Amino acid sequence: MNDLVPSSSDTTSSQSITALLQRSPPANLAAEQALLGAILTNNKAYEHVSDFLHPSHFSDEINGRIYEAITRRIERGQLADPVTMRAEFEHSGILAGAGGPAYLAQLLNAMVGIVNAGDYGRVIHDCWIRRQLIDIGETVVNNAYGARTELDGTDQIAASEEALFKLATDKGQDGGFVSFERALTHALETAEQAFLRTGDIVGLTSGLRDFDKKTGGLHPSDLLILAGRPAMGKTALATKIAFSAAQAIMREAEDNNTPPKGSVAIFSLEMSAEQLATRILSEQSEVSGERIRRGDIGQKEFDRFVRVSRELQRLPLHIDDTPALSLSAMRTRCRRLARTKGLNLVVIDYLQLMRPAIGTRPESRVLEISMITQGLKAIAKELSVPVIALSQLSRQVESREDKRPMLSDLRESGSIEQDADLVMFVYRDEYYLQQRQPKETTFESPDKYQAALDDWQRKMAAIHNKAELIIEKQRHGPTGTVQLFFDGQYTRFSDLDTFHE
Numbered sequence: 001m002n003d004l005v006p007s008s009s010d011t012t013s014s015q016s017i018t019a020l021l022q023r024s025p026p027a028n029l030a031a032e033q034a035l036l037g038a039i040l041t042n043n044k045a046y047e048h049v050s051d052f053l054h055p056s057h058f059s060d061e062i063n064g065r066i067y068e069a070i071t072r073r074i075e076r077g078q079l080a081d082p083v084t085m086r087a088e089f090e091h092s093g094i095l096a097g098a099g100g101p102a103y104l105a106q107l108l109n110a111m112v113g114i115v116n117a118g119d120y121g122r123v124i125h126d127c128w129i130r131r132q133l134i135d136i137g138e139t140v141v142n143n144a145y146g147a148r149t150e151l152d153g154t155d156q157i158a159a160s161e162e163a164l165f166k167l168a169t170d171k172g173q174d175g176g177f178v179s180f181e182r183a184l185t186h187a188l189e190t191a192e193q194a195f196l197r198t199g200d201i202v203g204l205t206s207g208l209r210d211f212d213k214k215t216g217g218l219h220p221s222d223l224l225i226l227a228g229r230p231a232m233g234k235t236a237l238a239t240k241i242a243f244s245a246a247q248a249i250m251r252e253a254e255d256n257n258t259p260p261k262g263s264v265a266i267f268s269l270e271m272s273a274e275q276l277a278t279r280i281l282s283e284q285s286e287v288s289g290e291r292i293r294r295g296d297i298g299q300k301e302f303d304r305f306v307r308v309s310r311e312l313q314r315l316p317l318h319i320d321d322t323p324a325l326s327l328s329a330m331r332t333r334c335r336r337l338a339r340t341k342g343l344n345l346v347v348i349d350y351l352q353l354m355r356p357a358i359g360t361r362p363e364s365r366v367l368e369i370s371m372i373t374q375g376l377k378a379i380a381k382e383l384s385v386p387v388i389a390l391s392q393l394s395r396q397v398e399s400r401e402d403k404r405p406m407l408s409d410l411r412e413s414g415s416i417e418q419d420a421d422l423v424m425f426v427y428r429d430e431y432y433l434q435q436r437q438p439k440e441t442t443f444e445s446p447d448k449y450q451a452a453l454d455d456w457q458r459k460m461a462a463i464h465n466k467a468e469l470i471i472e473k474q475r476h477g478p479t480g481t482v483q484l485f486f487d488g489q490y491t492r493f494s495d496l497d498t499f500h501e
Contacts, residue, residue: 208241209495220386221386234350267346269321438456
């Protein structure tokens with residue numbers, strides 16, 4: 001019988017929930033009326049709020065419609081005061097729900113001063129943001145209870161982060177025109193940085209001398225596509241660039257005796273963080289990655305391996321190996337890293353393994369890739385960092401005699417080529433020539449076989465340990481080919497010293 005009687009704790013909980021449900025959403029009607037009265041008294045008050053305040057930000061629908069009508073008239077260059085607006089209000093019936101024309105007098109009486117118009121607008125806007133947060137919170141709770149059964153727990157987290165990100169970026173306070181004077185000043189500052197730095201590099205260094213000379217380094221807001229066929233070394237080259245950028249950030253911090261003012265993020269959707277770290281360790285310690293995995297190393301090599309690993313631990317390099325990561329989750333993680341550690345470079349390996357933003361359902365794979373590349377470009381611009389995305393090439397490369405890639409070889413190439421600021425291909429002729437080694441059984445005589453073998457060996461010697469980085473598109477500079485050195489034993493790219501060859 002006692003089980004049917006609510007306990008005091010149940011009653012208290014029920015009362016708390018009831019009180020929570022009965023709370024009114026954040027709003028400040030007095031501020032809304034004061035702002036409208038200030039604008040109607042002096043239209044210059046509108047200039048203090050026009051860049052961030054929208055009619056939908058008002059909690060009272062009538063006040064929002066009044067603000068919208070005032071906005072339309074002022075934007076047309078016409079006077080908006082109680083006299084000029086009265087006819088429009090009466091014709092549209094906006095004031096009918098607020099008591100008719102008498103409401104205009106109430107607005108004018110509520111006005112305190114046009115100097116405070118900006119403060120009124122910010123109060124109204126802040127209340128709107130908090131109402132949006134309440135809506136997002138309700139959606140999160142409803143989804144968690146199963147309102148959207150197609151989303152699992154991880155997708156719901158990503159969707160929630162996406163909603164918060166959209167609110168943070170679309171809150172109406174960012175964007176707008178930038179004066180040419182300000183843009184010109186920024187351009188001069190960039191040119192000055194290039195002039196003061198050695199090596200003609202204004203952007204972040206890639207660690208590759210000839211590439212930096214051709215591009216000026218890695219520039220903020222740029223989307224760079226690095227593509228190639230399997231076994232060409234895309235991941236190794238991207239890792240080299242990321243590692244060199246992290247080293248540059250660390251060196252600058254050590255020179256100034258300060259903590260690193262940024263970091264490098266690698267999203268490895270194909271390889272695990274451990275595999276990627278092993279590659280970097282192999283390259284820096286000059287111990288073959290294959291031997292590291294087998295444990296086939298001596299004491300001296302192991303000591304060098306440990307020493308190098310301790311040095312690498314200090315680098316501001318972060319690896320996220322979440323498979324099939326969505327664009328919205330990646331964007332949220334980049335923003336979080338930028339806020340907590342600073343962010344200078346983002347590397348994605350590779351974009352065909354990504355998923356579009358949560359909640360979107362592209363009709364085709366081409367459209368899906370288009371949404372992803374547009375999202376990556378948006379991340380580059382919003383965070384003002386270079387973004388390097390690796391990409392696959394179609395198999396049509398293999399059917400040509402000259403297997404050097406072209407823009408048309410990019411999978412779903414239209415959107416990738418369009419959105420990218422720079423498209424480059426990594427190509428190693430040695431890989432293909434190695435597969436064409438002559439076989440003795442295919443020749444009529446030993447002499448012909450030996451002649452073919454000598455010719456093949458001569459060609460192999462000419463291209464041994466050489467790679468090409470083909471810059472096929474560069475929005476802000478020349479195209480062309482950069483010669484690189486490739487050490488297959490350590491999967492390591494570096495500059496090719498042609499003078500001492």
